[in-house]
Amino acid sequence: MPPSAPEQEPADSPSEQPVTEPVTESVSEPVTDSEGASAAHPSLKARIAYLRGWRGRHPGAARGVWWAVTLLSLVWVIGALLLPNRMAALQVNRFIRLPGEAIIGAAVLLALPRRPRIALAALGGAVLGALTVLNLLDIGFVDYLGRDFNLVLDWGLLDDAQSYLADTLGRTAALAAAVGVVLLVVLVITVTALATVRLSNILVRDPRRATRGTLIAGTAWITCSVLGLQYAGIPVASDRVANQLQSEARKVRDTIRDEAAFGKETRSDTFGNTPADQLVPDLRGKDMIFTFIESYGRSAIEDPIMAPGVDATLQARTEALAKAGFRAKSGWLTSATYGGSSWLGHSTTLSGLWVDNQQRYRTVMASDHLSLTKAFRKTGAWDTVGIMPGVQKGWPEAKFYGLDKVYNAFQMGYRGPKFSWSTMPDQYALEAFQQLEHSKRRDKPLMSEIILTSSHQPWAPIPKMVGWDELGDGSVFDAIEAAGNKASDVIADPTKSKEEYGKSIQYSVTALTEWLERYGSDDTVLVFLGDHQPISRVSGENASRDVPISIVAKDPKVLDKIASWKWTDGLRPAHNAPVWKMSSFRDRFLTAYGSTMHPKKD
Numbered sequence: 044m045p046p047s048a049p050e051q052e053p054a055d056s057p058s059e060q061p062v063t064e065p066v067t068e069s070v071s072e073p074v075t076d077s078e079g080a081s082a083a084h085p086s087l088k089a090r091i092a093y094l095r096g097w098r099g100r101h102p103g104a105a106r107g108v109w110w111a112v113t114l115l116s117l118v119w120v121i122g123a124l125l126l127p128n129r130m131a132a133l134q135v136n137r138f139i140r141l142p143g144e145a146i147i148g149a150a151v152l153l154a155l156p157r158r159p160r161i162a163l164a165a166l167g168g169a170v171l172g173a174l175t176v177l178n179l180l181d182i183g184f185v186d187y188l189g190r191d192f193n194l195v196l197d198w199g200l201l202d203d204a205q206s207y208l209a210d211t212l213g214r215t216a217a218l219a220a221a222v223g224v225v226l227l228v229v230l231v232i233t234v235t236a237l238a239t240v241r242l243s244n245i246l247v248r249d250p251r252r253a254t255r256g257t258l259i260a261g262t263a264w265i266t267c268s269v270l271g272l273q274y275a276g277i278p279v280a281s282d283r284v285a286n287q288l289q290s291e292a293r294k295v296r297d298t299i300r301d302e303a304a305f306g307k308e309t310r311s312d313t314f315g316n317t318p319a320d321q322l323v324p325d326l327r328g329k330d331m332i333f334t335f336i337e338s339y340g341r342s343a344i345e346d347p348i349m350a351p352g353v354d355a356t357l358q359a360r361t362e363a364l365a366k367a368g369f370r371a372k373s374g375w376l377t378s379a380t381y382g383g384s385s386w387l388g389h390s391t392t393l394s395g396l397w398v399d400n401q402q403r404y405r406t407v408m409a410s411d412h413l414s415l416t417k418a419f420r421k422t423g424a425w426d427t428v429g430i431m432p433g434v435q436k437g438w439p440e441a442k443f444y445g446l447d448k449v450y451n452a453f454q455m456g457y458r459g460p461k462f463s464w465s466t467m468p469d470q471y472a473l474e475a476f477q478q479l480e481h482s483k484r485r486d487k488p489l490m491s492e493i494i495l496t497s498s499h500q501p502w503a504p505i506p507k508m509v510g511w512d513e514l515g516d517g518s519v520f521d522a523i524e525a526a527g528n529k530a531s532d533v534i535a536d537p538t539k540s541k542e543e544y545g546k547s548i549q550y551s552v553t554a555l556t557e558w559l560e561r562y563g564s565d566d567t568v569l570v571f572l573g574d575h576q577p578i579s580r581v582s583g584e585n586a587s588r589d590v591p592i593s594i595v596a597k598d599p600k601v602l603d604k605i606a607s608w609k610w611t612d613g614l615r616p617a618h619n620a621p622v623w624k625m626s627s628f629r630d631r632f633l634t635a636y637g638s639t640m641h642p643k644k645d
Contacts, residue, residue, distance in 0.1 A: 116237075125283055149253070152246055153253055168237070309410040320422070325636040332491045333491070333493070337465075340378075377623070378576065381588050382579065387401075412443075428446060428492075429493075432455065434452060462504055465496040504523070505546050505550055605635050
């Protein structure tokens with residue numbers, strides 16, 4: 044807490060600086076100084092001396108600058124001490140509080156000699172600046188991923204964020220954003236350190252008054268804390284930074300502990316030792332398709348802006364499938380992720396483990412835990428393939444998922460335009476799957492994992508359905524992409540984002556179900572679901588993490604096997620349909636279709 048204003052101006056206050064006359068030098072006879080510089084061109088030292096003398100020449104302006112910088116330093120440091128880590132909490136009442144850390148800091152600094160004081164003030168300011176950066180990261184992560192930034196695990200996601208910006212706004216904009224972020228971090232930490240040092244220097248100009256002010260502020264803080272005094276519902280006595288430091292330390296500790304505990308969990312498996320002939324016997328001979336639709340969440344079906352269009356599409360597609368002989372049942376799963384990190388949703392669904400952070404994902408991918416898709420491969424009764432239009436580099440995860448063959452973004456023959464982050468429209472990816480794998484003659488059925496990406500943010504531009512026979516190499520989408528919305532027109536507008544998100548879900552569901560209607564057979568079984576809810580700007584503050592899941596088949600025996608699940612008939616799950624944790628789906632599915640549990644113990 045800063046001391047009250049001193050009765051006299053500080054010794055280095057601009058009002059007490061001696062007035063110095065500007066240095067004048069004769070130019071009629073050039074003189075060379077010791078460094079060989081012409082006197083007609085003043086040396087660097089002379090220029091610096093001249094600039095320093097401006098306070099003496101302009102005392103009024105110097106005093107104004109001195110007070111302005113001091114006030115800004117005070118506001119900056121107090122603001123950093125009180126800054127919340129939630130966008131919704133950025134209210135005036137959060138900053139009209141008494142920070143206990145400032146009082147303790149002032150008391151410690153007053154007790155130290157000059158050099159240790161300056162060093163500690165700079166270090167404390169740098170730490171405070173770093174905590175400010177973490178608060179800003181928390182705000183961004185909560186907005187996009189529904190959780191705080193993890194100091195141990197989430198640095199790699201920043202690179203993914205840059206790649207997303209490059210795909211969405213272009214490489215130049217992404218590079219500029221990356222440089223801007225780095226400069227902002229350096230600036231915040233540096234400015235906070237300098238501001239703290241400046242305030243510490245002011246403290247020691249009048250130690251007696253500073254000590255008295257610190258004692259008064261400390262007494263006020265204790266009184267407010269004991270009495271529980273509040274302003275606009277917020278305690279006046281703040282210990283925000285202390286709590287944040289404790290919280291970050293606890294998260295780091297819990298993250299480290301979780302790694303060991305989850306490693307043990309992956310080594311135990313209820314179906315880990317199940318013989319091949321006892322895995323999914325009731326699905327033998329069926330072509331199995333597991334499909335994830337990007338960002339397909341409960342909000343798409345229930346939000347008043349998106350729901351009318353999405354619900355109408357689900358109803359229309361349910362009726363169209365029924366005419367083709369298909370029936371569907373639908374329910375809800377609670378995803379392990381929110382707003383992004385789709386791979387966490389994929390791995391949670393297929394592993395039967397709760398994979399809610401990058402560390403857990405790496406652990407499960409390196410394990411021999413039985414994924415749902417690998418179970419089909421283990422039987423020896425299915426060929427397995429992955430259609431991954433979002434994969435643009437090596438993908439070692441194919442081993443965990445038990446996929447014999449994987450097609451990435453560059454292996455499906457697409458020559459059309461990208462749709463922002465999405466490398467190709469879902470309709471094209473599905474047709475490529477048909478031509479490359481599904482239509483081939485084979486001596487065993489096919490198990491496929493397909494990731495559809497057209498509903499990935501920023502939902503601009505969005506593909507449109509074209510004739511299936513017109514897809515060719517994807518060039519047909521050139522005009523559609525060019526005529527679509529620009530990402531920059533949608534990202535900053537929450538209402539527009541909701542509208543376009545809803546349209547993207549309608550497109551993805553339509554493409555998938557039209558493919559099934561066109562190419563599905565009596566032995567086709569489709570399981571499709573969302574991987575997570577869209578970001579909070581679209582799904583809303585405090586939205587659930589629920590996503591829809593549907594099983595579609597012609598063979599009535601397939602859906603009869605899950606009658607006990609009490610899922611809703613059709614593609615749209617009822618509001619009160621059962622909600623399960625996403626990690627429970629693997630075991631429920633395996634059990635429903637005749638698999639026998641043979642646990643594998645750690």
